[in-house]
Amino acid sequence: MEPQQSLRRRLQTLSKCVCDGARLMVGQGDYAAYAAHIRQTHPDQAPMSELEFFRNRENARFGVGNTSGFRCC
Template identity: 40%
Template sequence: MTDRTELRRPGLARAGAAFARGWRAVQWYVKEVVGENDYDHYVTHLRRHHPDAQPMSRRDFERAKVDRMDTDPGSRCC
């Protein structure tokens, strides 16, 4: 009977790892473009530069973000 390690293909494992890295990169990019990470960036900035300040809740942050977008649409088409 053969050992299972002999049946593994190192090239296939590397390809799978490369695909996984690429997929994570695509997920990160889409989240950045859509703005899903904005709250996390806000909290990180607040903790780094204003450690005594209390961050808004995610709900309040999203509400303020939408209000800002409504008052200053910038280059949006709609």
């Protein structure tokens, strides 16, 4: 493998890690990881669509439907 390709691959990996970390900090999980987890551990369940997953994570972040009293705004 050429050094330039190795560097490019490492930069791509670093970029993905930074993006994944940023998404987690703002409450947005990794849909691909979620879908893989559901398929592997819950084969009888269909995974949420990407939009449903986004809304679910957004609702969890802002306490929508939460009866413990947390509200963002």
